[in-house]
Amino acid sequence: MKKAGKNEHHLWEKRDSAGSGQKALNLLRIVIADTQMTKWMLSKGQVATMGTYGTFLLAFDMENRVDEAGSLWNLVLHTHNRSILKRLFSRMISLFDHHSMPNKIIETWRSCVKLDENTVRKVVRAFQELGQEDK
Structure with missing residues (x-):
């Protein structure tokens, strides 16, 4: 098992502005995946x-x-x-x-x-x- 160290990446940790586009893209991927999961759950009568x-x-x-x-x-x-x-x-x-x-x-x-x-x-x-x- 690997321990999280100082190099652990956090989505919203702002160290430089150069990666802000990538951060937005990562968030978009998370939201789309979450939306797809919710749509599936909704189709099964959940949520x-x-x-x-x-x-x-x-x-x-x-x-x-x-x-x-x-x-x-x-x-x-x-x-x-x-x-x-x-x-x-x-x-x-x-x-x-x-x-x-x-x-x-x-x-x-x-x-x-x-x-x-x-x-x-x-x-x-x-x-x-x-x-x-x-x-």
């Missing part, structure tokens, strides 16, 4: 929590994977139709807003409960973009 769903929706948004976000959102709607957090509705509306999808914003808004002011502004803007200010 199916609102927090996990929210994290996946955010990750899909950041990676421009709108179709996968939509599929997950449909799963959430059909599985937890009476107990979805307002935060998840806001997350989906933000995702659709980020990707300029006003029809999807309104569709999501029609399914949800009372939203925060920032999310309501996104819904109003979606109606305006569609020329439906009267609604």
Whole structure:
């Protein structure tokens, strides 16, 4: 068994800025591996929590994977139709807003409960973009 010595490498230990790109790449690899593992666990019925769903929706948004976000959102709607957090509705509306999808914003808004002011502004803007200010 090998003991950790002074030369042990820590991901965020900052000794020089030259390796910062490599540190970011290492972190990205860790996050992708973790995301893949979580997706697998989710497919097996594990870690199916609102927090996990929210994290996946955010990750899909950041990676421009709108179709996968939509599929997950449909799963959430059909599985937890009476107990979805307002935060998840806001997350989906933000995702659709980020990707300029006003029809999807309104569709999501029609399914949800009372939203925060920032999310309501996104819904109003979606109606305006569609020329439906009267609604």
